[in-house]
Amino acid sequence: MFDVLFAHIQEKVALTEQDREGIQSVFMARKLRKRQYLLQQGAICTHLSFVTKGLLRAYNVDEKGHEHINLFGWEGWWISDLNSFLFQEEALLNIDAIEETQLLMISLADYNALMVRVPVMERYFRLLYQNSLATKDRRLISSITHTAEEKYLQMAHRHPQIIQRVPQHLIASYLGLAPETISRIRKSLALRQSR
Incomplete structure (x- = not known):
């Protein structure tokens, strides 16, 4: 330990x-x-x-x-x-x-x-x-100035393991977003990546 x-x-x-x-x-x-x-x-x-x-x-x-x-x-x-x-x-x-x-x-x-x-x-x-x-400080500035997608992408970039391990509704709570917003962002990102 x-x-x-x-x-x-x-x-x-x-x-x-x-x-x-x-x-x-x-x-x-x-x-x-x-x-x-x-x-x-x-x-x-x-x-x-x-x-x-x-x-x-x-x-x-x-x-x-x-x-x-x-x-x-x-x-x-x-x-x-x-x-x-x-x-x-x-x-x-x-x-x-x-x-x-x-x-x-x-x-x-x-x-x-x-x-x-x-x-x-x-x-x-x-x-x-x-x-x-x-x-x-970075998190406070992000919560005020960034879009929902930008917040999600920053978290995914800084802490990819959390995106994999944490249920979607908890990620939404951390980012100050609705769970439905996280679903929309993930679908939009997946669509863009499949093109």
């Missing part, structure tokens, strides 16, 4: 054997069944989770009962309600498994201790947070 985590970390920073031991000592493994919650809206997010296998979604539910997916998390991704985790406030997001999932989880106390014990992890997380902010 730790191989996936270490490979991800080493894409950004170098780890010593002592760093690896320090990291392993503060994570706990957890498995989720398909549709099992990792976090429910209103609870406190007690752990930051790294996906070693499987697929999750983070979403909120509006007053009309409609789901709005904020994030998909698959192998090599971190997932949590970060505001709830860092500030120990009620979560605004639900997180549940789309597929059977395996996670490595770290508590807030262990996360803070890890930054002191393994200083290179502070740089690693800073780089992750920078990338996350840039991605959120």
Whole structure:
């Protein structure tokens, strides 16, 4: 399980054997069944989770009962309600498994201790947070300025594995589109490719 985590970390920073031991000592493994919650809206997010296998979604539910997916998390991704985790406030997001999932989880106390014990992890997380902010900016701009087809094509280009693994209605929710719109886009693209 730790191989996936270490490979991800080493894409950004170098780890010593002592760093690896320090990291392993503060994570706990957890498995989720398909549709099992990792976090429910209103609870406190007690752990930051790294996906070693499987697929999750983070979403909120509006007053009309409609789901709005904020994030998909698959192998090599971190997932949590970060505001709830860092500030120990009620979560605004639900997180549940789309597929059977395996996670490595770290508590807030262990996360803070890890930054002191393994200083290179502070740089690693800073780089992750920078990338996350840039991605959120791109997504916001895309949601305002791009057509439905452009949004779908960007997602298919950036994350082709998600297009294959995630049901169409969940992709629609993530893109802020109706499922019928995704069907129309897919049919139109297939028609163009067959010419």
